[in-house]
Structure formats: C-alpha cells, structure tokens
Amino acid sequence: MLTPLAVLWSLPLVMVIGLSLLPTSNPQTTAFGLLPAEPSLRNYVTIWEDNPILQHLVNSLLITVPSVALVVLLGSMAAFALARLRVPLKAVIFGVLILALILPMSSIVVAVFKILQALGLYDSRLGLVLVYAALGLPFAVIVIRTSFLAVPQEIYEAARIDGAGRFQIYWRIYLPMARPAIAVVVIWHTMMTWNDFLLPLVSLGDNDLKPLTLVPLAYRGTFLSQPGALFAILVLISLPIVAVFVLLQRHLVNGLSGAIK
Amino acid sequence: MRDSAGPRTTRLAGPPHGPNRESLVGLGFLLPALALFAVFVLYPIVFNVQASTLRWDGINVGEFVGFGNYAAMLSDPVFVITLRNSAWWIVLTIVPQAAVGFLLAYALNHRLRGRAFYRAIFFVPAVLSPVVVGIVWQRILDPFNGVLAHVGRATGLDFLTASYLGDPETAIFAAIAVNVWMWTGFSMLFYLAGLQLIDPSIIEAARIDGVSHLQLVTRILFPLLRSTHLSLLLLGIIGSLKTFELVYVLTEGGPNHASEMLPTYTFKQAFQIQQVGYGATLSVVLLVISIVSSLSMVRAFGSGFLKGDER
Numbered sequence: 424m425l426t427p428l429a430v431l432w433s434l435p436l437v438m439v440i441g442l443s444l445l446p447t448s449n450p451q452t453t454a455f456g457l458l459p460a461e462p463s464l465r466n467y468v469t470i471w472e473d474n475p476i477l478q479h480l481v482n483s484l485l486i487t488v489p490s491v492a493l494v495v496l497l498g499s500m501a502a503f504a505l506a507r508l509r510v511p512l513k514a515v516i517f518g519v520l521i522l523a524l525i526l527p528m529s530s531i532v533v534a535v536f537k538i539l540q541a542l543g544l545y546d547s548r549l550g551l552v553l554v555y556a557a558l559g560l561p562f563a564v565i566v567i568r569t570s571f572l573a574v575p576q577e578i579y580e581a582a583r584i585d586g587a588g589r590f591q592i593y594w595r596i597y598l599p600m601a602r603p604a605i606a607v608v609v610i611w612h613t614m615m616t617w618n619d620f621l622l623p624l625v626s627l628g629d630n631d632l633k634p635l636t637l638v639p640l641a642y643r644g645t646f647l648s649q650p651g652a653l654f655a656i657l658v659l660i661s662l663p664i665v666a667v668f669v670l671l672q673r674h675l676v677n678g679l680s681g682a683i684k
Numbered sequence: 685m686r687d688s689a690g691p692r693t694t695r696l697a698g699p700p701h702g703p704n705r706e707s708l709v710g711l712g713f714l715l716p717a718l719a720l721f722a723v724f725v726l727y728p729i730v731f732n733v734q735a736s737t738l739r740w741d742g743i744n745v746g747e748f749v750g751f752g753n754y755a756a757m758l759s760d761p762v763f764v765i766t767l768r769n770s771a772w773w774i775v776l777t778i779v780p781q782a783a784v785g786f787l788l789a790y791a792l793n794h795r796l797r798g799r800a801f802y803r804a805i806f807f808v809p810a811v812l813s814p815v816v817v818g819i820v821w822q823r824i825l826d827p828f829n830g831v832l833a834h835v836g837r838a839t840g841l842d843f844l845t846a847s848y849l850g851d852p853e854t855a856i857f858a859a860i861a862v863n864v865w866m867w868t869g870f871s872m873l874f875y876l877a878g879l880q881l882i883d884p885s886i887i888e889a890a891r892i893d894g895v896s897h898l899q900l901v902t903r904i905l906f907p908l909l910r911s912t913h914l915s916l917l918l919l920g921i922i923g924s925l926k927t928f929e930l931v932y933v934l935t936e937g938g939p940n941h942a943s944e945m946l947p948t949y950t951f952k953q954a955f956q957i958q959q960v961g962y963g964a965t966l967s968v969v970l971l972v973i974s975i976v977s978s979l980s981m982v983r984a985f986g987s988g989f990l991k992g993d994e995r
Contacts, residue, residue: 425791425792429802432809433805434831435824436805436809439816455835455838456831456833456834497720500714501717503713504711505714508710509707516714519726523721523725525925525926525971526729527925527967527971528926529947529948529950530728530947530966530967530968530970530971531728531729531967533731533732533954533955533967534735535728537731553720560717560720589713618812618814618815619813620814636815639815650823657819661812661813664811667811668804668807672803672804672807677880680880
C-alpha cells in the first residue's frame with residue numbers, strides 16, 4: 424500500500440522538476456504531461472540572466488533569517504519567564520498568546536499595513552522581519568515553554584544557589600536543553616516566513632525588495648509564454664526550504680512528541 | 685526569597701525587595717516579545733474592531749455606521765457562501781488527512797527500509813509555499829495541458845478532462861483535494877510523534893495475545909492517541925478557517941465567488957475594492973468564529989491538549 428501511495432504523492436513533485444526542464448522552443452511533453460519531450464537546463468540559465476533572481480533570493484534570506492533568529496531568541500526568553508520566573512498575570516499573558524495562534528494573517532494585513540506606514544517601515548525588509556517575528560512568537564513560546572517545563576525545577580534552584588544569574592541559567596542551561604523544540608520552531612517559522620506572499624504583496628511596492636515567492640505572481644505575464652522558466656523558479660523557491668526540512672527532520676518527530684504529550 | 689543580599693549575589697541597582705524584583709526580572713524576559721506582540725498582533729485586533737464600525741475606504745475619513753456593516757454582512761450572499769465553503773473545508777480536509785495520515789504513520793512506525801525517504805515524500809508538500817503548490821496544481825488540473833486531462837484522453841475517461849478549478853460547482857472541492865495532498869504528511873508526522881509516546885511493550889503484549897492489526901488500531905492505539913486526534917482536530921478547524929494562500933493562488937476565490945473563503949473575501953474587500961470597513965467587519969467575525977470554535981473544543985475536551993497545539 425505504501426509504495427503506490429508514495430508514487431501518487433510524489434507525482435506533482437516529479438512534474439515541477441520535469442517541467443522546469445521544458446524548453447521554450449519545444450513545449451512538447453511526454454508521460455501524461457509530467458516530463459518534457461526534450462529536457463534542457465536552459466530555463467535555469469534564462470531565469471538567472473533575465474530576472475534579478477539573485478536579488479530576490481537575497482531578499483528572501485534577509486527576511487527569513489533575522490526573523491527566525493528573533494523568534495527563537497525572544498520566544499525562548501518569554502518561554503523561560505513563563506516557565507520559571509515570577510511574572511504578574513501569567514495566565515492572562517499565556518491565554519492571549521494562544522489567542523494569537525488562531526489569528527489569520529489576512530485579517531490583520533490592513534492594520535499591519537497602516538502600522539508599518541506610520542513607523543516608516545513600509546517598503547522595508549525590516550518591517551516584514553518584525554511582523555513575522557510577532558506572528559511567530561506564540562507558537563515558539565508554547566513549544567519551547569513545554570520543553571523548559573520538562574527540565575526539573577531543582578536544576579533551576581541549584582543554579583540559583585550557586586549564584587548563577589537568571590540570564591545565565593536561561594542561556595547556559597535551559598536553551599541548550601530545548602534543542603529539539605527549537606528545531607521544530609526553526610522549521611515551522613522558516614516555512615511560514617519563506618513561503619508567505621501575502622505580507623510582501625501588500626507591504627512592499629519596490630520590485631527590488633520583493634522575496635522569491637512574489638516572482639511568479641509579479642511576472643505572471645512574462646511566464647505565460649515560457650512555462651518552463653516559471654517551473655524553474657518554483658524549484659528555486661522550494662529548494663532551500665526542502666533543504667532545511669531534510670537537515671532538521673530527525674529532530675522534528677522527537678520535538679513534536681515533546682510538544683504533544 | 686533569600687533577599688538579605690549574600691556576598692555572592694550579583695544584583696544590579698533597583699528596588700531590592702523580593703517578589704517585586706523577581707517580577708521585574710520576569711517582565712524583562714517577557715518585554716521584547718510582548719512589545720512586538722502588542723504592536724503587530726493586539727493593536728490590529730483593536731484596529732479591526734474600530735474600523736468595523738465605519739464606512740471607510742482606508743484613505744479618507746471614515747463615516748460611523750455603528751453595526752451597519754454587520755447588518756449588511758448578514759444579507760450578503762457571498763458571506764453565506766464563505767461559511768458553507770468553510771464547513772466543507774473543515775469536514776473534507778480533516779477527516780481524510782487524519783485517516784490517511786494515521787495509516788501512513790502506522791506503516792512507517794515499524795523498522796522499514798527507506799523509512800526516512802517515505803516520510804520525506806509525504807511531508808515535503810507541507811513545507812512548500814502555497815504559491816508553488818497552487819501553480820503546480822493549476823497545471824495538473826489544466827483541461828488542455830494538465831496531467832489529469834492527458835490521462836483522461838489516453839484512457840477515454842472523459843470526466844478527467846473537465847475544468848475542475850474553472851467550474852463553480854467543483855472549484856471548492858478541487859481546492860480541498862489539493863489541500864489534502866499538501867497537509868496529509870503533517871497529520872502523519874503528528875501521529876508518528878504520538879505513536880512514539882506509546883510504550884512499545886503495550887503493543888508487544890497485544891501482539892503476544894494474538895490481537896489482530898485492526899483490533900490493535902481500533903481498540904488500543906486509537907484511544908491512546910486521543911490527544912493527537914484532538915490537536916489535529918483543533919489545528920484543522922483553525923487552519924481551515926484561516927485558509928487564504930492556497931485558494932488565492934488556485935482560484936482567487938472564483939469563479940464568481942464559488943470557492944471564496946472568509947479570508948480571501950476579506951482581502952478582496954480591503955485591498956481590491958477599498959471597502960476597508962467591511963473587510964474589518966469580516967475579520968472580526970472570522971476571529972470570533974475561530975475563538976468560539978476553539979474555546980468550545982477546549983471546553984468539551986479539556987484544555988490539556990492545547991499544549992500540543994501547533995501553527
């Protein structure tokens with residue numbers, strides 16, 4: 424049962440790669456439209472030469488990497504406070520965070536657009552970094568907090584008695600112990616940020632700042648005549664995120680079972 | 685507590701009294717996160733509630749209309765379509781994704797050659813951008829060049845050459861099918877994680893007692909995976925209500941609003957026809973629906989499983 428299902432599931436993946444090799448000069452396909460009749464790597468050269476694709480790739484990185492770093496840092500600090508420190512209104516803060524998990528991005532884009540304008544962060548990659556970080560925080564806090572709670576309270580007490588500061592305890596003891604949870608957060612947040620196109624669509628006007636995900640939409644007209652190039656861009660969008668997943672997938676199941684319990 | 689400052693305590697200036705100081709440190713850890721959160725998450729909610737009482741194009745000064753937008757919404761036929769589509773989406777994604785996801789997890793939970801490879805094949809769709817998934821499936825379902833149409837013409841199964849995304853009767857179901865392809869691997873991963881928490885000796889003991897696969901699954905594993913089912917159910921409902929990207933790329937909510945979801949409709953109102961007030965009203969309603977359905981699930985099933993909550 425497993426193999427046929429796996430074949431069926433992977434057909435769309437095969438098709439993206441197949442069609443990315445479809446030359447504009449010969450749009451004939453074989454294998455029920457999955458593969459080009461005459462494969463060629465030409466499209467990859469074309470997209471590299473014709474569009475400022477490198478710039479879009481860099482934009483995607485400049486938005487994703489800082490926002491993932493910010494989410495892990497601020498999220499784990501907040502999780503530490505909620506798990507181990509005395510904080511007023513702890514239950515309320517936690518409840519509000521959970522509330523934010525159900526907030527759809529499309530329902531806040533108008534307000535976010537206004538705020539970014541007011542802060543002078545419209546048409547800026549930094550603005551996107553901050554918004555994604557804010558939206559990613561609830562998930563990060565919840566997952567990392569669960570794994571902090573699994574660290575015995577005695578370790579915290581003992582470190583305090585030894586005179587360790589709270590930041591030291593967080594940084595040196597708790598953070599390293601939450602690695603599987605952090606892996607889950609990194610995968611999840613990278614996915615969310617790298618793959619999103621709604622926020623850049625409304626908050627970036629300048630073509631030179633746009634991330635990769637907007638390229639297929641921004642150049643839709645151009646791609647009508649060269650579908651192969653479009654699919655080559657899709658492959659390019661997907662490669663980094665698939666690589667992150669493959670690198671971290673080992674931690675994913677463990678991290679998740681820690682989070683479910 | 686031990687606040688008579690021992691020689692080894694390295695404390696900064698500040699009110700040196702126990703609980704207060706502790707709270708300050710705690711707040712210090714929370715503050716950066718809370719600040720970002722307040723600006724980009726809480727404020728937008730307040731903004732929406734406020735804007736929902738206005739007739740407003742987003743640029744000029746809005747005109748106060750009280751609950752006018754809400755009243756207009758109730759008689760908006762597209763709003764009814766979005767509710768119906770969301771209901772379809774909830775039922776027709778959660779059940780197949782969980783069923784197939786569980787079977788895959790069950791099959792992959794044993795030592796098996798190529799296990800990591802299988803796992804990757806099924807999970808990769810979930811890590812792809814909806815832009816990628818949407819464009820790929822547009823091509824697959826294309827009545828002229830698409831894979832389905834090719835298969836249909838080759839086998840004589842003419843129904844496969846239909847334009848599933850272009851037909852108002854089928855558009856929403858085509859989008860739902862794509863969603864199932866995309867997210868089944870996610871359910872699989874959740875069940876794999878859940879299965880890992882089950883003590884292997886329970887399964888072994890059942891095997892020794894001669895329990896069949898079917899009995900093992902229905903009588904033993906299913907009840908033990910309760911918190912996984914509930915997490916997936918909650919995530920599925922929230923995820924369905926939030927669906928935007930996939931539908932936007934596949935059909936843009938069309939043809940003629942047939943596959944419209946609340947978020948796509950909200951987006952159109954606010955950004956394409958500048959009805960920011962009405963868009964905000966739809967946002968508030970969507971948020972209320974999400975909160976009510978999540979809270980009632982927490983009420984019904986207990987809050988324990990919220991810890992496993994994703995997304």
